Amino acid sequence: MLKxxxxxxxxxxxxxxxxxxxxxxxxxxxxxxxxxxxxxxAQPAAPEAEEPITIDFMNFSANEGGLLTLGLMKDLFEKxxxxxxxxIETFGYDxxxxxxQTRVGGGDAPDCFELGLDAFPSYVDQSAVLSLDDLTAASxxxxxxxxxxxxxxxxxxxxxxxxxxxxxxxxxxYNKDLFDQAGVSYPTADWTWxxxxxxxxxxxxxxxxxxxxxxxxxxxEFFKVVKQYNGGLLNxxxxxxxxxxxxxxxxxQRLVDNVQVTNICPSTEQRGSLDEWGMFKLGKTGxxxxxxxxxxxxxxxxxFAWDIAVEPGAETKATHxxxxxxxxxxxxxNAEAAYKWIExxxxxxxxxxxxxxxxWELPCATYQTAMDQYAKLTPPANRQAVFDSLDYxxxxxxxxxxxxxxxxLGAELxxxxxxSKTPQQALDxxxxxxxxxxxxx
Amino acid sequence: MRKNRNNHALxxxxxxxPSMVGFLLIAxxxxxxxxxxxxxxxxxxxxxxxxxxxxxxxxFIGLENYSKILKSKEFWVSLLHVGQYMVLYIPLMLxxxxxIAMLLNKPRKGTAFFRLLxxxxxxxxxxxxxxxxxxxxxxxxxxxxxxxxxIGISGPAWLQDAKWAMxxxxxxxxxxxMGFYGLIFLGGLKNINPIYYEAAHLDGAGRFQSFxxxxxxxxxxxxxxxxxxxxxxxxxxxxxxxxxxNAGPAGATQVIVERIYKYGFSYYKMGYAxxxxxxxxxxxxxxxxxxxxxxxxxxxYDA
Numbered sequence: 001m002l003k004x005x006x007x008x009x010x011x012x013x014x015x016x017x018x019x020x021x022x023x024x025x026x027x028x029x030x031x032x033x034x035x036x037x038x039x040x041x042a043q044p045a046a047p048e049a050e051e052p053i054t055i056d057f058m059n060f061s062a063n064e065g066g067l068l069t070l071g072l073m074k075d076l077f078e079k080x081x082x083x084x085x086x087x088i089e090t091f092g093y094d095x096x097x098x099x100x101q102t103r104v105g106g107g108d109a110p111d112c113f114e115l116g117l118d119a120f121p122s123y124v125d126q127s128a129v130l131s132l133d134d135l136t137a138a139s140x141x142x143x144x145x146x147x148x149x150x151x152x153x154x155x156x157x158x159x160x161x162x163x164x165x166x167x168x169x170x171x172x173x174y175n176k177d178l179f180d181q182a183g184v185s186y187p188t189a190d191w192t193w194x195x196x197x198x199x200x201x202x203x204x205x206x207x208x209x210x211x212x213x214x215x216x217x218x219x220x221e222f223f224k225v226v227k228q229y230n231g232g233l234l235n236x237x238x239x240x241x242x243x244x245x246x247x248x249x250x251x252x253q254r255l256v257d258n259v260q261v262t263n264i265c266p267s268t269e270q271r272g273s274l275d276e277w278g279m280f281k282l283g284k285t286g287x288x289x290x291x292x293x294x295x296x297x298x299x300x301x302x303x304f305a306w307d308i309a310v311e312p313g314a315e316t317k318a319t320h321x322x323x324x325x326x327x328x329x330x331x332x333x334n335a336e337a338a339y340k341w342i343e344x345x346x347x348x349x350x351x352x353x354x355x356x357x358x359x360w361e362l363p364c365a366t367y368q369t370a371m372d373q374y375a376k377l378t379p380p381a382n383r384q385a386v387f388d389s390l391d392y393x394x395x396x397x398x399x400x401x402x403x404x405x406x407x408x409l410g411a412e413l414x415x416x417x418x419x420s421k422t423p424q425q426a427l428d429x430x431x432x433x434x435x436x437x438x439x440x441x
Numbered sequence: 442m443r444k445n446r447n448n449h450a451l452x453x454x455x456x457x458x459p460s461m462v463g464f465l466l467i468a469x470x471x472x473x474x475x476x477x478x479x480x481x482x483x484x485x486x487x488x489x490x491x492x493x494x495x496x497x498x499x500x501f502i503g504l505e506n507y508s509k510i511l512k513s514k515e516f517w518v519s520l521l522h523v524g525q526y527m528v529l530y531i532p533l534m535l536x537x538x539x540x541i542a543m544l545l546n547k548p549r550k551g552t553a554f555f556r557l558l559x560x561x562x563x564x565x566x567x568x569x570x571x572x573x574x575x576x577x578x579x580x581x582x583x584x585x586x587x588x589x590x591x592i593g594i595s596g597p598a599w600l601q602d603a604k605w606a607m608x609x610x611x612x613x614x615x616x617x618x619m620g621f622y623g624l625i626f627l628g629g630l631k632n633i634n635p636i637y638y639e640a641a642h643l644d645g646a647g648r649f650q651s652f653x654x655x656x657x658x659x660x661x662x663x664x665x666x667x668x669x670x671x672x673x674x675x676x677x678x679x680x681x682x683x684x685x686x687n688a689g690p691a692g693a694t695q696v697i698v699e700r701i702y703k704y705g706f707s708y709y710k711m712g713y714a715x716x717x718x719x720x721x722x723x724x725x726x727x728x729x730x731x732x733x734x735x736x737x738x739x740x741x742y743d744a
Contacts, residue, residue, distance in 0.1 A: 098706045105711070107488040122709045126487045268690065269598035272581040331488065404708040411692035418690060420603065436513070
């Protein structure tokens with residue numbers, strides 16, 4: 001029989017053991033030892049030296065081969081700012097939104113963090129990020145190196161909430177070998193979709209398993225394509241959905257006909273489990289509309305010659321502009337130091353050059369030397385098309401419920417793409433479903 | 442005597458304490474909090490201050506989340522999809538796991554190896570399993586359509602076809618779970634006294650009759666257990682959907698837990714997601730209660 005005292009001791013030990021096991025692990029991805037609050041507090045007060053501050057910085061874009069580059073940027077910053085230590089936490093894109101939300105919702109928000117354009121309005125809407133206007137006004141750094149578009153992308157109602165960090169566009173990538181085989185001239189910047197679809201038909205004629213074009217039928221593609229037809233998913237001040245307007249139906253009709261009627265675009269059944277990039281890499285598809293982030297992968301995996309052109313338009317031209325920005329948490333106790341770090345990441349020339357030298361996304365800061373370096377990299381030979389695309393960009397709709405809107409509309413677009421609904425029906429249903437689920441304005 | 446009993450209770454507490462603390466921290470407390478959150482419009486991207494009056498002033502919306510859910514077509518469609526999954530999955534899983542259990546019950550050469558083989562999918566993570574099944578069900582290059590083509594059947598596009606996508610998910614789920622349920626049935630089969638079969642044989646009963654009159658009635662406690670667990674698991678359908686179809690094509694595999702996840706972590710409507718969770722809890726509770734009540738009519742515990 002166990003003695004009472006032994007039993008009590010066991011209970012205490014087990015519970016203590018459990019709590020010891022539950023302690024939060026130390027950040028593993030920091031290269032520098034992190035100064036804990038206790039350690040900071042324990043340091044003797046030296047009147048001439050400020051206490052070092054540790055800034056938690058959470059991001060996702062370094063996960064795709066950028067860890068080393070970000071580490072070098074951190075070293076540069078800490079050298080110039082010995083009183084600020086940066087604790088970098090990097091997560092994969094798939095889990096990032098959940099990780100960040102849990103930290104912010106749990107009252108443990110990092111001092112500053114990266115946000116994509118889709119999530120950005122939600123964080124502003126919930127007052128989870130700080131307005132940067134006062135901090136910018138107090139800073140002496142020249143922000144004119146940032147393009148106006150990128151600054152606008154992270155501003156809402158004239159207030160700046162994010163520093164533009166990196167950006168990408170979407171272009172038309174084409175298989176030069178297939179164009180040669182089909183005897184079609186290469187795409188140019190003044191092509192319309194009629195030109196592209198005609199070329200695609202000739203490439204499709206090369207064989208049964210050949211296709212002319214891969215163009216996704218998804219919300220992310222559609223919000224841009226409707227602009228090429230002078231349409232739009234929302235009214236001008238984002239207070240009402242206009243999903244089923246005639247121009248949008250016309251835009252969707254072309255996308256669907258390309259799959260269902262001419263079949264120059266493969267259907268999802270024809271693609272099977274291959275994704276769009278995988279399909280293009282097989283070398284039997286003439287063109288693909290996709291992001292410039294495909295360049296490294298296509299350079300490695302495509303066994304054929306390829307190049308790029310500005311995406312074709314219809315009534316007018318419209319291209320994508322995706323950007324990642326950096327925001328300061330509304331709960332940060334070290335907002336000024338956090339701002340200093342994100343301002344450095346966004347505007348430093350050294351950072352811009354590092355990004356391009358090490359092949360890690362395009363910086364929003366337009367330093368000529370860095371841009372020249374980028375334009376010289378091949379393939380693609382016509383890399384200039386990346387910059388030319390910026391003349392036609394349309395922003396991601398800035399509404400707090402963009403993810404939900406993308407899912408609701410996406411399901412209806414899929415129904416149109418697989419032929420179970422006509423484009424008009426699908427967009428009418430999407431309009432009704434969006435109005436029922438989302439209150440705008 | 443009383444002192445001894447107290448000591449026993451304390452000793453039991455000592456051994457239970459670690460798991461109880463864990464249960465309280467990661468299950469019971471969040472469970473209670475989610476109930477409170479379900480009456481709010483909390484987004485999940487602002488600190489949760491349940492004990493601050495200002496939080497309640499700006500976030501309390503009463504039963505609005507519940508009434509919105511019950512009025513939304515999406516909720517009922519998601520429930521219908523779960524129902525479709527159950528109707529396909531439960532019978533198929535029962536038949537296949539019972540079949541496996543009966544095959545593995547006979548002492549044959551290599552039985553241990555086959556027991557292990559059928560149990561491997563249970564140990565496989567859903568991520569790996571779902572990716573394997575995406576390949577198997579590929580309309581162009583998948584092994585399943587290849588086999589069907591050899592016998593003259595043109596297979597559907599499975600996960601890319603709204604009519605077949607749920608069935609594709611059912612196939613993967615049966616593959617993953619039949620080893621586990623098969624093991625439970627095997628345990629039940631081993632417990633049946635062979636005397637019953639000998640007696641039936643002497644009375645001239647055939648194999649099918651023995652199965653119908655002895656095996657099945659004696660296995661009813663296992664069937665009951667398997668039904669309860671598989672029913673609850675069906676309501677919890679999530680990882681395979683997220684990986685194999687992401688609720689598509691065109692929303693054909695949208696289910697309740699997937700909706701909870703999307704509302705909570707993608708649409709930033711944690712209050713709405715919490716209300717959905719509680720409605721799901723009520724539904725599962727109701728079904729389990731009904732099964733418990735009905736079991737008296739068909740479950741036989743006289744092994």
